[in-house]
Amino acid sequence: MAENTFDIAVIGGDGIGPEVVAEARKVLDAALASESAEFTYTEYSLGAEHWLTTGETLTEETLQALRGHDAILFGAVGADPLDTRVPSGIIERELLLGLRFNLDHCVNLRPTRSYPGVVSPLRGVDEANPIDFLVVREGTEGPYAGNGGLLRRGTDAEIATEVSVNTAYGVRRVVEDAFHRAQARDKHLTLVHKNNVLTYSGDLWTRTTAAVAESFPEVRWDYLHVDAATIHMVSNPQRFDVIVTDNLFGDILTDLAPAITGGIGLAASASINTAGTAPSMFEPVHGSAPDIAGKAIADPTAAVLSAVLMLDHLGLGDAAARVETAVHAQLNQWAQDGASGLSTSQRGDAFVARLNR
Amino acid sequence: MAENTFDIAVIGGDGIGPEVVAEARKVLDAALASESAEFTYTEYSLGAEHWLTTGETLTEETLQALRGHDAILFGAVGADPLDTRVPSGIIERELLLGLRFNLDHCVNLRPTRSYPGVVSPLRGVDEANPIDFLVVREGTEGPYAGNGGLLRRGTDAEIATEVSVNTAYGVRRVVEDAFHRAQARDKHLTLVHKNNVLTYSGDLWTRTTAAVAESFPEVRWDYLHVDAATIHMVSNPQRFDVIVTDNLFGDILTDLAPAITGGIGLAASASINTAGTAPSMFEPVHGSAPDIAGKAIADPTAAVLSAVLMLDHLGLGDAAARVETAVHAQLNQWAQDGASGLSTSQRGDAFVARLNR
Numbered sequence: 171m172a173e174n175t176f177d178i179a180v181i182g183g184d185g186i187g188p189e190v191v192a193e194a195r196k197v198l199d200a201a202l203a204s205e206s207a208e209f210t211y212t213e214y215s216l217g218a219e220h221w222l223t224t225g226e227t228l229t230e231e232t233l234q235a236l237r238g239h240d241a242i243l244f245g246a247v248g249a250d251p252l253d254t255r256v257p258s259g260i261i262e263r264e265l266l267l268g269l270r271f272n273l274d275h276c277v278n279l280r281p282t283r284s285y286p287g288v289v290s291p292l293r294g295v296d297e298a299n300p301i302d303f304l305v306v307r308e309g310t311e312g313p314y315a316g317n318g319g320l321l322r323r324g325t326d327a328e329i330a331t332e333v334s335v336n337t338a339y340g341v342r343r344v345v346e347d348a349f350h351r352a353q354a355r356d357k358h359l360t361l362v363h364k365n366n367v368l369t370y371s372g373d374l375w376t377r378t379t380a381a382v383a384e385s386f387p388e389v390r391w392d393y394l395h396v397d398a399a400t401i402h403m404v405s406n407p408q409r410f411d412v413i414v415t416d417n418l419f420g421d422i423l424t425d426l427a428p429a430i431t432g433g434i435g436l437a438a439s440a441s442i443n444t445a446g447t448a449p450s451m452f453e454p455v456h457g458s459a460p461d462i463a464g465k466a467i468a469d470p471t472a473a474v475l476s477a478v479l480m481l482d483h484l485g486l487g488d489a490a491a492r493v494e495t496a497v498h499a500q501l502n503q504w505a506q507d508g509a510s511g512l513s514t515s516q517r518g519d520a521f522v523a524r525l526n527r
Numbered sequence: 528m529a530e531n532t533f534d535i536a537v538i539g540g541d542g543i544g545p546e547v548v549a550e551a552r553k554v555l556d557a558a559l560a561s562e563s564a565e566f567t568y569t570e571y572s573l574g575a576e577h578w579l580t581t582g583e584t585l586t587e588e589t590l591q592a593l594r595g596h597d598a599i600l601f602g603a604v605g606a607d608p609l610d611t612r613v614p615s616g617i618i619e620r621e622l623l624l625g626l627r628f629n630l631d632h633c634v635n636l637r638p639t640r641s642y643p644g645v646v647s648p649l650r651g652v653d654e655a656n657p658i659d660f661l662v663v664r665e666g667t668e669g670p671y672a673g674n675g676g677l678l679r680r681g682t683d684a685e686i687a688t689e690v691s692v693n694t695a696y697g698v699r700r701v702v703e704d705a706f707h708r709a710q711a712r713d714k715h716l717t718l719v720h721k722n723n724v725l726t727y728s729g730d731l732w733t734r735t736t737a738a739v740a741e742s743f744p745e746v747r748w749d750y751l752h753v754d755a756a757t758i759h760m761v762s763n764p765q766r767f768d769v770i771v772t773d774n775l776f777g778d779i780l781t782d783l784a785p786a787i788t789g790g791i792g793l794a795a796s797a798s799i800n801t802a803g804t805a806p807s808m809f810e811p812v813h814g815s816a817p818d819i820a821g822k823a824i825a826d827p828t829a830a831v832l833s834a835v836l837m838l839d840h841l842g843l844g845d846a847a848a849r850v851e852t853a854v855h856a857q858l859n860q861w862a863q864d865g866a867s868g869l870s871t872s873q874r875g876d877a878f879v880a881r882l883n884r
């Protein structure tokens with residue numbers, strides 16, 4: 171009988187989402203077999219398909235139900251871009267951002283690393299010089315606050331505004347989280363902003379980072395403008411350990427980051443409620459890939475690595491480490507033997523077999 | 528006797544700025560020797576050094592004088608980052624952005640291309656698969672408007688805002704300019720924005736692009752979110768021809784863009800007043816590089832290529848083409864023979880010699 175039972179909400183979503191999440195569950199169950207912990211799963215139907223059937227993106231009722239869980243395991247959402255029945259952006263905003271804002275996912279976590287067998291598009295990155303850093307992106311304010319407006323739409327005198335909203339409360343909790351993570355890694359934090367132009371928010375971010383730094387004397391921190399940060403990403407990505415940044419800069423950098431590893435299909439992410447007032451969410455960075463959905467060929471690795479982040483977040487660090495090791499070992503083997511032609515579930519099974527060795 | 532005389536303002540600036548601008552002038556004069564045009568130059572002392580001496584960044588008087596010129600040839604400004612006497616950001620904001628906003632430089636132009644002998648950090652970019660695109664960045668509004676504020680600074684209840692201001696007037700003139708340039712190139716325009724999140728400004732940008740597109744039936748255009756655009760930049764930069772984007776996204780992409788060519792030290796830029804109500808400005812993207820200033824080893828190529836953009840802008844397309852060809856031929860030769868050990872003026876002289884062949 172398990173000591174701890176964790177109540178997991180599962181949102182498979184659209185396209186390959188449910189396919190990869192199924193493999194993540196398989197691996198989770200295998201990992202927990204030797205632990206005094208157990209997961210129960212409740213499936214929620216959400217996403218573009220759900221919207222087409224019900225006209226609903228995220229109801230208050232669903233949100234309430236989700237709040238009762240210990241964590242959310244998420245697949246991917248989004249219709250085929252050619253499907254004109256789904257208005258552009260609605261699923262992203264009302265469901266994805268809806269969850270992030272309503273569940274107060276203030277820390278958006280994106281680990282970025284080289285994987286065996288995955289060739290980086292960068293000449294300077296190889297097995298001897300791998301990429302391994304973590305982006306801690308703010309998730310609930312900044313330019314994502316949805317503040318703004320349109321005046322005189324469609325006229326020559328039209329004006330559109332977007333207000334980036336940044337609070338001491340919101341910035342501080344993210345910067346603190348980032349310092350904690352840097353402390354547990356290579357003790358190097360880089361604040362990325364554009365404080366020479368965005369002087370108000372830049373001042374708040376820079377001052378907050380300097381203040382929090384005082385509690386982390388072992389962590390050395392530096393600052394990069396966001397434009398310069400993109401140069402470092404392609405010329406010397408090995409310089410990064412932990413990056414902390416605002417919501418929009420984080421969005422940009424966390425697409426660039428997995429791209430430079432060559433493994434955008436392998437990237438995992440977590441949306442963390444740091445106060446524990448609502449469940450955190452774990453999701454592969456890749457999308458619903460409608461073009462390969464239903465063919466059982468999707469790679470479940472990113473979903474499995476997102477499950478690793480979930481195990482870690484739930485305090486099951488031991489199981490997390492075992493799964494991560496198994497995934498790396500298996501990717502290593504595939505890098506040597508080749509893995510083409512493997513189905514989604516064959517890949518999941520291979521991770522489980524590796525875990526049970 | 529020259530038919531046309533152009534009255535050029537020269538701002539050498541700090542560090543290597545004056546050194547590279549001197550070579551650009553040399554090449555300009557050589558290029559004009561066979562044209563019915565002539566340049567006169569007036570030097571302006573501006574930048575960090577000037578600020579240290581006078582306490583002034585950009586006076587109304589200097590601005591007035593600059594307005595009288597046909598164009599501005601700019602070197603680089605900025606103090607040694609270790610020089611604590613110069614408050615961070617002041618030269619950038621009051622001088623660089625001061626010129627851009629006061630002279631209504633609405634189009635910030637950044638051509639990005641592979642150069643002979645310059646190895647891209649990307650494996651997928653080589654002589655057979657070169658990079659060649661143009662970023663048309665909005666220069667006078669968006670998040671750079673300087674709108675925003677700080678409330679309750681330094682308290683737990685602090686809030687900082689930044690307002691991105693976008694007008695139909697401001698967006699339209701940039702989008703039109705970009706379509707014109709796409710029409711003259713490979714007839715492919717990519718709008719980059721984040722219209723799924725920044726819905727107000729995104730709506731204005733997307734609607735404006737669609738509307739202007741109707742006057743350019745030969746130009747095919749597409750749309751990318753800024754995060755996805757960074758992925759394409761590292762995975763398939765050859766897909767781009769002309770990119771049009773807002774001020775902040777443009778800032779980020781135009782540092783990433785030269786970085787992926789490997790030739791950030793060779794990148795040229797132009798800040799264009801499209802209405803012709805004030806002089807446009809031409810400047811290398813590289814900075815003042817205080818560490819190598821005064822050693823006569825700075826590479827003047829980016830300044831010379833910025834002068835090419837100036838020739839083109841002033842209607843001297845023929846001279847522009849001749850200089851560009853000469854620079855490429857010379858870079859090609861250096862790529863074969865090696866160019867290490869060449870001084871700044873030896874490089875300038877080599878371009879001139881090539882031009883006079």
Ligand SMILES: CC(C)[C@H](C(=O)O)[C@@H](O)C(=O)O
Nearest residue numbers: 262263266267421723724754
């Ligand atoms: C889909 C979109 C709203 C989202 C974002 O901009 O945050 C995505 O790009 C991401 O990074 O998770």
Ligand SMILES: CC(C)[C@H](C(=O)O)[C@@H](O)C(=O)O
Nearest residue numbers: 366367397619620623624778
């Ligand atoms: C120095 C800075 C204000 C400037 C900008 O942000 O525009 C620079 O990065 C640029 O791209 O010209």
